[in-house]
Amino acid sequence: MPTNQPTPAQIKRWRGYLANEQAEAAAYRDLAKRREGEERDILLALADAEHRHAAYWVEKLGPDAENPPKADVKTRLLGFLARRFGSVFTLALMQSAETRSPYDDDADASRQISADERIHAEVVRGLASRGRERMSGNFRAAVFGINDGLVSNVALVMGVMATGVPAQIVLITGVSGLLSGALSMAAGEYISVRSQTELLDASLPDPKAREALHALDVESNELELVYRARGMSEDEARAKASQVFQRISDQKRISDNVLGSTEIQCAGSARSAATFSFLSFAIGAFLPIVPYVFGMEGLAGAVVSLVVVGLSLMATGATTGLLSGKPPGIRAVRQLSIGYGAALVTYVLGLLFGMIL
Incomplete structure (x- = not known):
């Protein structure tokens, strides 16, 4: 066999690369349909670059380039999200995918393609950052508020339940934790935003x-x-x-900004921030007590509560990961570990407290 003849393993790997590049090009074009102006042009340019990469693998494969397989699951998921949503979350996922390029450790890939993928990650990072900046601050507050409510109230509920008190006491404690935590969050957010607004006003x-x-x-x-x-x-x-x-x-009109050397952003509405913090924390804090609201008790209630909270923690963790441009899966697992860790600590303390009593 000639030395330049690709092996079956290489052909299989190259065909996978070809399928992924074609799918990524299509995903960028689908995203471009949902954008206008400069962002649309940038996404189309990225699609053209992915098409060039696909052509590279077509040339190396020759006849074996015909009828490439389906793209991998992650790439197909990105394509689905790009077609259906086209949001900042899709861009964040694509940023993460571009960062984990398989070409860095593959001698069959040209250095130019590997470098292109690195640059693509930065381009998508810039586009995703624009989307994050446009995203409502109230949305961010809602995500973080729900997460705070989940962690604090599941820890409280598990700790009280471990003492062996009746389910009704667990429910009352959970509702009290919901109200006190939500009110505390709202008051803190109101004071914070109000103080920031007053500070900015003093600087104008x-x-x-x-x-x-x-x-x-x-x-x-x-x-x-x-x-x-x-x-x-x-x-x-x-x-x-x-x-x-x-x-x-010269008797020209003096601009309103003639004394100002910098632009100062408005801190936003203190009432709006307080309302969002209250509602989001309350939603998160309500989930751990859902089984007790419906009359469940004992181990069954605790298991259902932990399952509901676990799924919610993973959802908020993945969302915050996307908002910060980090891999959502890792953030979801980390958030789950933190929430369950807090619940475990309070559960053990509750057991000890119950023994003392």
Whole structure:
């Protein structure tokens, strides 16, 4: 057999690469259909790059490139999500997939293809970051609030149940934990956002100060001190002040931002943040007590509660992983471990407390 003849194992691997590249190109095109302007152009360019990669494997395979197999499960899932949703979550998953390129350890793949995949991961990271920035802050607060409610109340319920008290006491304790935790979260969020808003308001220029610009002494140039106080160097402040006085002398309209050197974002509504925190924590804290609401008790109630909480923890963990651009599976398992770990600790403490009593 000639030395340049690919082995059956190589052919199988290359055909898999070809199928995945074709599926990824289609996924990027499907995503592009849901975008406009620059983002659409970027996604189409990525699709073209994946098509070039597919052509590389077609050339190496020759006749064996015909009728390639289906793409792997992960790539097909990305294609399905791209066709049906096209959201920031799909981009985050694609970012993770591009980061784990199989070409780095494969001598059959060209260095250019391997480098392309690395760059693709950064391009998708940038697009996903845009989506995360556009995503509502209230959505983030809801995800994290649900997670907090899950962990805190399942730990409380498991600890109280371990003492051997009746199911009714477990339910009352769980409801109390729900209300106290939700109210605490809402109050804390309200105070935090309100304080941030007041702090930002204190940093904004006083509108009345703008009215004094026309009466300033050009020679002493007090306006220069304003700019220096806001962080400009002496030369920069003098030049900026001179520009303002020139505009005044030319009787041009002074911009509302003439005293401001930076843009300050609004901190958002304190009431809205408090409401979302209350509701999201309450939803998360309600799940551990669901079986007790329906009259379950003892071991059966604990098992159902842990199953419901476990599934919810994995869902919130995967979501927070996607929001942060990390692999959702790892974050889901980590969140599950943290929640169950907290429940185990309080359960053991409850057993000990029950023995003492």
